[in-house]
Each structure stands twice: as C-alpha cells, then as structure tokens.
Amino acid sequence: MSSAATTTVRPRPAVRVARLAVAAVLAAVGALAAPPAAAQAAANPYERGPAPTVALLEASRGPFATASQTVSSLSVTGFGGGVIYYPTSTSEGTFGAVAISPGYTAAWSSLSWLGPRIASHGFVVIGIETNSRLDQPDSRGRQLLAALDYLVERSTVRSRIDASRLAVAGHSMGGGGSLEAAISRPSLQAAVPLAPWNLDKTWSDLQVPTLIIGGESDSVAPVSSHSEPFYTSIPASAEKAYLELNGASHFFPQTVNTPTARQTVAWLKRFVDDDTRYEQFLCPGPSGSAIQEYRNTCPSA
CATH class of the missing domain: 1.20.5 (Single alpha-helices involved in coiled-coils or other helix-helix interfaces)
Incomplete structure (x- = not known):
C-alpha cells in the first residue's frame, strides 16, 4: 500500500x-x-415556500412572515376600503393576490382571521369593507374586482404582486359575489365561496377553478339550495370542488376553522401558484369527523 x-x-x-x-x-x-x-425552478416560476405538509396547512400561520395596512374608504373607488395583508419578504419573487368579501350586514372583522393566515402562505390578501353592508352579491362581485384592481394598480404593495395571478373569495353574499366576479372576469385563477348565497343557481358559464365550502346545518343559505346546486352547475372543465363541513352553521367562517383554512390555502396554491405539490390535498381530499362530504374533479398536473 x-x-x-x-x-x-x-x-x-x-x-x-x-x-x-x-x-x-x-x-x-x-x-x-x-x-x-x-x-426545477423554471418548471414552475410561481412556486413559493417549502414542500407542504398537513401540519403546515393546519398551523395558525404559514412559512411567510406578514404585515398589514389599513386602506381608507376615502382613498379608493368601487369598494369601501379594508385591510391588506402581505408577506414581508420578496426574496422568492412576487405573489398572487386574493380579495375577500364579508357577508350581508357584516364587516371585514367578521372574517379577519383569514387575512394573515392566507397571506402567510405567500399571497397578498385584501379583506374588503363593502360600500354598504346591505349590498347584494352582484355588487359585492364588482367590489371584489375593484379591490383587485386597486391592489395591482395603486396600492403601496403593488410591486409585490403578480397581476396575472389573482383570485376572489367571500362569505355568504360575499361568497355569492365571488361567483359573480368569476363570471365577470374569467382570467381569475381561483374562486373560493364560503357558505355562498345567491338567487342565481346556475353557473354553467363559469370557467374559473372554484372551491365551494358549505355547512351541513346552514339555515341561512342551505347547501341543498345554494352550495350544492352552485357546484353541480359549474362545468367540470373549470375544475371545481365541494367541501361540506359536518354540523357547521352558516357562520362557520366567522371563527377560526381549520378545515376551511386548509382547503382554501391548498386550492389557492394549486391554481394561483400552479403548485402541483398541493394536489395531494385536493385528491382524494380531506376526510375525518369534521367533513360531511367532499366532491371534486381531481385536477391533473
């Protein structure tokens, strides 16, 4: 040797x-x-954050630190102001953006837990105040779009946003408004109506990937006459999912609700960020005692 x-x-x-x-x-x-x-990065330039896990999605905050700022109604047009939540770091690039509307007679404060929770997974979120708390779904839909336009055109966080990756969500009439917005602007990447209410039951022209979350015991917008027919009428080509929460009332989004947050974030990551790592949470989808029913079109990469 x-x-x-x-x-x-x-x-x-x-x-x-x-x-x-x-x-x-x-x-x-x-x-x-x-x-x-x-x-790998070139394959999906919109991928943000670490590989997802159930624990990450069910935690009270995601991997991004966030900040917030209030938007005065006097500084905007088309909606009533609100609160913006955004990741503090842009080291991974720009982010998709989501506008969320509260329901009939409600203020943004009724849903405010959703703002930082969604933003902490790599989104800019604006929770809006409506022009009037009595506004109907069609008006709320227009206000959601006005809020997105404000975010990407005039807001102080506009440089953090990729204007091609936008989504809407809302509760009750705000959820019905998110359907209206998706019909009006098919370039949206996702919609998430929560316990949605709308007199229009047919959404066969909708082409935006849509996750509807309903409550089994909702007596204000019963799933049998709102969420379920909405879901059924949306064409499968749009990509869609329906989650029904076991025993939940109409007001389940107004307190911290882990199944709602988990599926909402997974849906937004999959369709706004085109992040197929989150497909595992959509197919076959959630199960357990909190889930009454789950249906979907099971998107393929």
Whole structure:
C-alpha cells in the first residue's frame, strides 16, 4: 500500500478512454435523476415556500412572515376600503393576490382571521369593507374586482404582486359575489365561496377553478339550495370542488376553522401558484369527523 501511495501509474490510452466514457455515462444518469435547481425552478416560476405538509396547512400561520395596512374608504373607488395583508419578504419573487368579501350586514372583522393566515402562505390578501353592508352579491362581485384592481394598480404593495395571478373569495353574499366576479372576469385563477348565497343557481358559464365550502346545518343559505346546486352547475372543465363541513352553521367562517383554512390555502396554491405539490390535498381530499362530504374533479398536473 505504501508504494502505491508514492508511485504514479499512468493508465494506457485505451483504459483512459474507457474510464472517460463510463464517467460521461454516470454524469448523464445523474443529471437525469437530479435535475439542476435552475431547471426545477423554471418548471414552475410561481412556486413559493417549502414542500407542504398537513401540519403546515393546519398551523395558525404559514412559512411567510406578514404585515398589514389599513386602506381608507376615502382613498379608493368601487369598494369601501379594508385591510391588506402581505408577506414581508420578496426574496422568492412576487405573489398572487386574493380579495375577500364579508357577508350581508357584516364587516371585514367578521372574517379577519383569514387575512394573515392566507397571506402567510405567500399571497397578498385584501379583506374588503363593502360600500354598504346591505349590498347584494352582484355588487359585492364588482367590489371584489375593484379591490383587485386597486391592489395591482395603486396600492403601496403593488410591486409585490403578480397581476396575472389573482383570485376572489367571500362569505355568504360575499361568497355569492365571488361567483359573480368569476363570471365577470374569467382570467381569475381561483374562486373560493364560503357558505355562498345567491338567487342565481346556475353557473354553467363559469370557467374559473372554484372551491365551494358549505355547512351541513346552514339555515341561512342551505347547501341543498345554494352550495350544492352552485357546484353541480359549474362545468367540470373549470375544475371545481365541494367541501361540506359536518354540523357547521352558516357562520362557520366567522371563527377560526381549520378545515376551511386548509382547503382554501391548498386550492389557492394549486391554481394561483400552479403548485402541483398541493394536489395531494385536493385528491382524494380531506376526510375525518369534521367533513360531511367532499366532491371534486381531481385536477391533473
């Protein structure tokens, strides 16, 4: 062994060529097995945050630190102001944005827990105040779109937003308004109506990926006459899902609700960020004692 350590043996040309050929093959196999990070990033430039887990989605906050700012009704047009929540770091790039409307007679404060929770997973969120607390769904839909326009055109956080990746959500008449907004602006990437209420039961023209979450015991917007027919009427080509919460009333979004947060974030990540890592939470979907029913079109990557 000692002589081998001090003696240099030059391989014959044929042996050297063979070794080089083997090394080239191994390098090629390695490249196929583990693509460079740059190539992986190029496959999905909108992917944000670490690989998702159930624990991450069910935690009170996601991986991004957030801040917030109040928007005065005097500084905007088309809606009544509200609160913006946003990730404090842009080291991973810009973010998709979501506008959320409260329900009939309600203020944004009734849903405010959703703002920082969604934002902490890598979104800019605006929880709106409506022009009037008595506004109907069609008006709330227009106000959601006005809020998105404000976010990307005039807000102080506009540089953090990718204007091509926008979504809407809302509770009750705000949920009905999110359906109206999705019909009016098919370029939206996602809609999440929560216990939605709307006199229109047919949404066959809707093409925006839509997650509807309803409460089994909702007596204000019963799922049998609101959430379920809404879901059924949306074409499968739009991508859709329906989650019904076991025993939940109409007001389940007004307190912290983990199944609602988990599915909402997973839906937004999958369709706003085009992040297929979250598909595992949509197919086959949630189960357990909190879930009464789950249906979906099971998107494919």
